[in-house]
Amino acid sequence: MAGIGDLFDDARLIAANIADYASDIVEPTLRLGVTGLARSGKTVFITALVNALLSGGRLPLFEPYASGRLARAHLEPQPDDAVPRFAYEEHLAALTSGNDRHWPESTRRIAELRIVIRYESASLFGRTLSGGQLTLDIVDYPGEWLLDLPLLGLDYAEWSARTVAMSREGPRAELAAPWHALLAGLDAAAPAIESDAREAAARFTAYLAAARDERHALSALPPGRFMMPGDLEGSPALTFAPLDIQPGQRAVSGSLHAMMARRYDAYREKIVKPFFRDHFARLDRQIVLVDALQALNAGPAAIADLETALAEILVAFRPGANSLLSRIFARRIDRILFAATKADHVASADHDRLQAILRRLTSRAIERAEFAGAEVEAAALAAVRATREGTVVKDNESLPCVIGIPEQGQRLGRKAFNGEKEIAIFPGDLPENPESLFQQVESLSEAVESNSHPAEPDIDGDYRYVRFRPPLVTPAQGGVYHLPHIRLDRALQFLIGDRLR
Ligand SMILES: Nc1nc2c(ncn2[C@@H]2O[C@H](COP(=O)(O)OP(=O)(O)OP(=O)(O)O)[C@@H](O)[C@H]2O)c(=O)[nH]1
Ligand SMILES: [Mg+2]
Known part of the structure; x- marks a missing residue:
């Protein structure tokens, strides 16, 4: 696989980073990425985290708050005008509306929120009133999109061969049967017909969705936008699918193969690269949420698949040695937290075991990230404790x-x-x-x-x-809500505590 540094427009990447650095000097800023596969708990986590920063609560392990040094936090307009705002107020209202309370709606696209935190510096604490300020930009994006990174190093024929081979193994084979039936009748060299491409894309997507569903809970399923199309649903850049071809096989001009390959390339150029350049490459810290219990329930195939997906996600954190991107990254993402969410589904005696399972699930991924110089931890938590x-x-x-x-x-x-x-x-x-x-x-x-x-x-x-x-919570003094949680304070401490000293 080619180093991804070679695949980007380095000049634009540097420009974006220099702009970030410049504003970081004037006004200390931390960009925190929150990711995880679909339904892993990103929206609930961000809502709980922001609520804890704005309203406090029981947070003994979040040192700046526990020691009384957090002065005040408030929301501000986010820096990127083209990215939807994270609908914090709406999500909190969903969780706290008495008998009508419900979990927030599924989100499925990128969103951003800026929160400004004022604090008393620990070294000055008690001696002077002067304090510090940290601007925290939280970016919520689907983990599926990270699974696309390897596509940048594979051409269409290589990707097709790999994806078809994988779909013939284990529990995937049965789920892929309707797509395979169509695939067997498609001639890659035949003239391109739009309806063939559409039908192939539809069946391929249905196979991915079946593999992803709760019962099978398989995870490693690129292309990411097929599962999480965001605004791109139905666009030509998503109307392609693998064909049963060999790596290195060349496309006949005007053929179905040629059309599919062109769309695959468009997907990489117009969707995958801009995401990594404009969003991912600018993060300082990252939390990866993992619904380990769901995979445990679905069985060994789902667990093995989740482990693979996590390792693939983390490829993104370790770009090819010596590339420009790797130098930028090496300075940037310096802490990564893997969190097993929804720990409130198991009794507290099992929280440490859940953590150990997560550690095992992510050990391959962690080796890679540590190699890139990041500090990595694994924790079991519940952003909102429902039990x-x-x-x-x-x-x-x-x-x-x-x-x-x-x-x-x-x-x-x-x-x-x-x-x-x-x-x-x-x-x-x-x-x-x-x-x-x-x-x-x-x-x-x-x-x-x-x-x-x-x-x-x-x-x-x-x-x-x-x-x-969700739990029934009543407002505390001042009309604020203190949502019950498990170890959210620990996550906060790891992710931002050191920047509030
Ligand atoms: N018990 C419990 N359930 C949770 C918790 N966090 C999330 N959930 C459940 O998981 C579901 C998904 O949570 P979200 O926060 O919407 O997950 P997401 O990763 O944003 O999902 P998408 O936006 O669909 O990708 C919720 O609807 C809840 O059912 C938690 O802390 N405790
Ligand atoms: Mg969400």
Whole structure:
């Protein structure tokens, strides 16, 4: 694969970075990227983080706040006019609207928010009133887009061969069958017909979506915009698909192959490169959210796939040695946090195990990032804690469980929930040794009605993730909300604490 530094317009990249540096000197600024695959919890995380900075709460591990040095934080207009604003107020309102509370809508495109934090410097604290100010720009973008980076180093024939080969392996083969059936009848050298391209793109996209769905939860599925089209849905740059061709195979002029290759190139030029240049290459810090529990529930194939996707995502953090981009990056992203989200689905005794599983899942990715000089941590957290803890008694043994209200329509085994009744779930112990997950994942959960004693196992081998409703929170003094969380303060400390000293 060619170094991506060679593939960019270096002059424009430098210009953007110099502009950032210049404003950083006048006004200390930190650009924090928040990413993760679809539904990993980006929107909820940013909403909770911004709310904590604006309104405080229980944040003992966020030192500047815990020591009373945070003076005030407020939102300001963001610097990039062409990027949608992160709809903070709307998302917070969704989470806090009493009986109508609900999780924020899925977002699926890039968004940005600027928050200005004033603080007392730790060295001066207590001696003088002079303080510092940090401008924090938060950028929310789909992790799927990072999976596109390897495409910059593959031509159309190479990408096709690789993607088709992958779709013939393991659980993917069955999901890809309808697309494969079409593929077998497509002649790459035949004249280009638009309807063939459209049909191939539609079936290929349907295969990606099937692989991604909750049950299979596969993760490594580029091109990223096929899953997360943003504003590009239906555009020609997305109307292509792999053909069953060999690496190095040349396209006959005017053929289906030639048309597909042209669109693939347009996708890389017009979509992938601008994203890396205008957004990714300008980040200082990064948090990668991972819904590890969903993959655990879906089974070993999903876990292996998630691990691959995380390693691919992190390719982006380690550009080819010696490229101009690598020098810029080496100075830039200096901290990366991997966070297993929704830790409130397991009892607190299991938070450390979840963290260990995440560490194992990201170990390949972490090796690469550390190589690039970044400080990397892994943490299990819940940006908004939707459950509380309790114990249930089963066979005279008390078991730690989580108690919450499953969303309406959620099912667990034969049970369906109405969105009102609280239940206790014994999620099962996460394995102590993460390695075992890569061999065989055991059934993770059993459900029991709240307050009922001996838990009858209610699992018919069809366990899925139960989504809980957001917690019911009442406003604190001043009308602000303190959302319950797990270890959000730790994440804050790692991501920005050192810049508020
Ligand atoms: N229990 C619990 N559920 C959460 C938490 N964070 C997210 N969720 C659940 O995960 C879903 C997705 O969260 P989002 O924050 O919208 O995820 P996202 O990554 O922004 O998703 P897209 O915008 O669709 O890519 C929510 O609707 C909730 O059901 C959490 O801290 N605790
Ligand atoms: Mg979102």
